[in-house]
Amino acid sequence: MPKSITISQATRYQNAALNYYLGLTDSPFLHYGYWEPLPKSIEELTITRLRTAQQAYADKLLSFIPVDTKNILDVGCGTGGNAGFLLSKGFSVEGLAPDPFQQERFLKYTKGQAAFHLSEFQNFKGTTKYDLILLSESSQYIQASDIANCSSALLNSGGYLLIADMMRSDSSYQDGIFSNCHVVKDLHNTLLEAGFTLVRDEDISTQAAPTIDLAVENFRRFGLSTFTYIADLIAIAVPPLHKILGWAYKKWLQKLVVEGLDTPNIFKQSLCYQIQLWQLAKH
Numbered sequence: 001m002p003k004s005i006t007i008s009q010a011t012r013y014q015n016a017a018l019n020y021y022l023g024l025t026d027s028p029f030l031h032y033g034y035w036e037p038l039p040k041s042i043e044e045l046t047i048t049r050l051r052t053a054q055q056a057y058a059d060k061l062l063s064f065i066p067v068d069t070k071n072i073l074d075v076g077c078g079t080g081g082n083a084g085f086l087l088s089k090g091f092s093v094e095g096l097a098p099d100p101f102q103q104e105r106f107l108k109y110t111k112g113q114a115a116f117h118l119s120e121f122q123n124f125k126g127t128t129k130y131d132l133i134l135l136s137e138s139s140q141y142i143q144a145s146d147i148a149n150c151s152s153a154l155l156n157s158g159g160y161l162l163i164a165d166m167m168r169s170d171s172s173y174q175d176g177i178f179s180n181c182h183v184v185k186d187l188h189n190t191l192l193e194a195g196f197t198l199v200r201d202e203d204i205s206t207q208a209a210p211t212i213d214l215a216v217e218n219f220r221r222f223g224l225s226t227f228t229y230i231a232d233l234i235a236i237a238v239p240p241l242h243k244i245l246g247w248a249y250k251k252w253l254q255k256l257v258v259e260g261l262d263t264p265n266i267f268k269q270s271l272c273y274q275i276q277l278w279q280l281a282k283h
């Protein structure tokens with residue numbers, strides 16, 4: 001039975017969303033994937049193709065890992081997709097995430113070959129030093145200063161930090177569902193100040209974008225129509241409740257739904273998806 005820790009309310013919301021996503025995809029990966037070739041039509045936006053894209057993304061991450069790397073700390077490891085893949089490539093891997101549900105799935109998926117640390121990165125008191133710390137789509141949940149300080153404390157001299165995530169290319173995008181993503185320039189400056197050097201980076205926005213289109217398409221087709229159907233049933237069976245729910249929808253949900261449907265445009269205008277390999281100074 002996993003031990004319990006105190007988890008912030010924001011992280012509990014994130015965990016709920018991740019669990020919902022897992023229920024929909026049943027994928028061992030929790031990232032956007034790398035669509036190559038790009039889908040030619042909406043019909044090609046399927047969960048099966050998403051899984052192929054997610055494996056291609058893991059291959060892409062692997063191509064960024066320096067040859068002399070032996071042990072890896074997978075921060076925000078999710079349910080173990082990346083860790084399982086890296087284990088199969090001969091690395092020694094440990095996972096870390098602040099969610100007992102992910103802990104259970106991670107240990108099962110990696111068949112006990114990888115240790116798991118139930119913790120937020122900023123509160124992790126590790127004793128091992130690592131050759132590489134991986135943040136695959138988890139940097140957006142952790143402050144830049146915590147990424148820099150915790151990584152430099154846990155890395156061997158000259159060790160590497162591999163970050164792959166959605167980021168804000170437009171710093172004026174301040175208020176919205178992706179406003180927790182790092183501003184590219186700010187993250188860059190924080191890591192430079194902490195003694196890291198950028199070794200290699202690649203923008204994979206184009207290859208990540210189809211996952212946003214897939215999510216919006218499914219939300220429009222299944223999410224909204226199911227929602228409307230339930231609302232219609234309530235309007236027939238319990239009209240006063242329908243009125244209250246209609247009011248609550250307008251007050252709390254409508255803005256989120258409109259923003260959710262506009263995600264592809266928000267992504268194009270204000271966000272990007274980058275993979276960055278950083279090296280800590282040798283001491």
Ligand SMILES: C[S@@+](CC[C@H](N)C(=O)[O-])C[C@H]1O[C@@H](n2cnc3c(N)ncnc32)[C@H](O)[C@@H]1O
Nearest residue numbers: 029030031076077078097120121136137138141
């Ligand atoms: C979108 S998932 C990515 C999972 C996995 N790395 C992947 O690429 O499939 C984000 C992960 O970050 C974790 N996370 C959220 N806040 C965190 C924190 N403060 N410290 C460490 N991990 C965190 C979540 O629990 C989850 O495992």
